[in-house]
Each structure stands twice: as structure tokens, then as C-alpha cells.
Amino acid sequence: TLFFSATMPKDIADLAEQMLRDPARVAVTPVSSTVERINQRVIQLDHSAKPAALAQILKDEKVNQALVFTRTKHGANRLAEQLTQDGIEADAIHGNKSQNARTRALKSFKDSELRVLVATDIAARGLDIEGLPHVVNYDLPNVSEDYVHRIGRTGRAGSEGQAVALVCGEERELFADIEKLMKRKVERQVVPGFEPGPGYESARFDIDQARGRHEPRDNRRGQHNGGRRDSDRKDVG
Numbered sequence: 001t002l003f004f005s006a007t008m009p010k011d012i013a014d015l016a017e018q019m020l021r022d023p024a025r026v027a028v029t030p031v032s033s034t035v036e037r038i039n040q041r042v043i044q045l046d047h048s049a050k051p052a053a054l055a056q057i058l059k060d061e062k063v064n065q066a067l068v069f070t071r072t073k074h075g076a077n078r079l080a081e082q083l084t085q086d087g088i089e090a091d092a093i094h095g096n097k098s099q100n101a102r103t104r105a106l107k108s109f110k111d112s113e114l115r116v117l118v119a120t121d122i123a124a125r126g127l128d129i130e131g132l133p134h135v136v137n138y139d140l141p142n143v144s145e146d147y148v149h150r151i152g153r154t155g156r157a158g159s160e161g162q163a164v165a166l167v168c169g170e171e172r173e174l175f176a177d178i179e180k181l182m183k184r185k186v187e188r189q190v191v192p193g194f195e196p197g198p199g200y201e202s203a204r205f206d207i208d209q210a211r212g213r214h215e216p217r218d219n220r221r222g223q224h225n226g227g228r229r230d231s232d233r234k235d236v237g
Helices: 011-021 031-035 047-058 073-085 099-110 144-151 168-184 207-213
Strands: 039-046 066-069 090-093 116-119 134-137 161-167 188-189
Touching: 039 090, 047 066, 047 134, 047 161, 073 090, 073 116, 090 099, 090 207, 134 144, 144 161, 144 168, 161 168
Parallel strands: 039 161, 039 188, 066 116, 066 134, 090 116, 134 161
Antiparallel strands: none
């Protein structure tokens, strides 16, 4: 019996333990080696400033193409629409999109006809986009290993990659967990015009605030929400 997983958070490890008997574990790419070739940076800002800050990042002529990650399906749609209104060609892929729609969007992105692809975690698993230069975490994932999986879309096949995370006050603790997993600190930056407010350092993560109430996620894994799983929530689509 063989069990494969791109990442191995606790709930997946527990599932493997239930299914397998005394298994041998093979890790193809350790976490540390995945991130060594990727230049990471964190931009600290308030949540309300994220849309404008992202647009400014993407309008930089050095960012010719970027894969942007959001936490929810509706958030991916809204963000793609907002970027298009800002004059940045963008499309979204997530679990609510048909396979044909996802295939078309991905092909346009791979063919460099589309500058920005906005994706949720489930739609982005297994994506292999040759020469992808930039990954942006618009929302942080709630599972630390998912961050490593996300930024691993760039810096592939020996090339260097750039990864930017927009981290609001409520996500500070989430990113601290990510740094513990990677065993490295990531440079923090404050962008002029998007300085965080006085409550940044004291803000705490709230699962409903971060996801948006009654907004379904694309990732069904257990979250940092007191041990509850998404399947226990009534607002999951």
C-alpha cells in the first residue's frame, strides 16, 4: 500500500497512520531545500490595504507574471475582478470552476497571455509552470506546509524565484509558525503609503474574519480554530 501527499500536516499524518502498518517514509524534497532558491519577503500592512498594495506590486515592470494565492474561492474571484478593473490581466482558478475553465485559464497563463493567475490551494496543487518568476501570498494559508507548497511553484528546475507574502496583523502568528517550519526568518518590509496602523502588533487571528463569514474554502483541512475542522462548520460550501 502506497500513500502519497504533497504535504504532511498533522491531520494527513494521522490519516496515514490509520491506513498504513509500520510504513517506510520517503521524503522527496525536504522543506529546507525547497525554499533555498526562493527569495522571500514579507510586506507588513493592514488587511484593508492588501488590494491596493497587490496592484502596486503587480504593476512593477519587473513582475511580468505572478501566481497569487487566496484562501477562498469567492476571494479569488473578487481579487481577479479587481485586478482586471485596475488594468492588470487576471483570471481565477478554484474548485467551483469547471475543468474546462481551469484548463483554459492555466493555458493562457502558461502561454504568457495572462499576467496574473489567482488560485486557491486545491486548484494549485500539482501545477508545474515552467519559469514562473513570482508567487504572491495574498492570504496566508492556515497550514504552514501549504505555504512551502505554494512558493514551491517558483524557483523550480534550478532557477531562482521570488515570493512575497502580504501579512496583516491577524496573520502574524500564522507566519511565525511558517518560519518555525522552514527554520529561517524572512525579511519584513513596510511599503511607503501602506504602513500598518497602531493595532498591528496586537492583532490576533480570527478564522471568521480571515475567511469572510459564510464564505466557503477550497481547502478542507483542519484549521487553527480550536481543533474544529472545516467540515464541522455550517458555512462550508
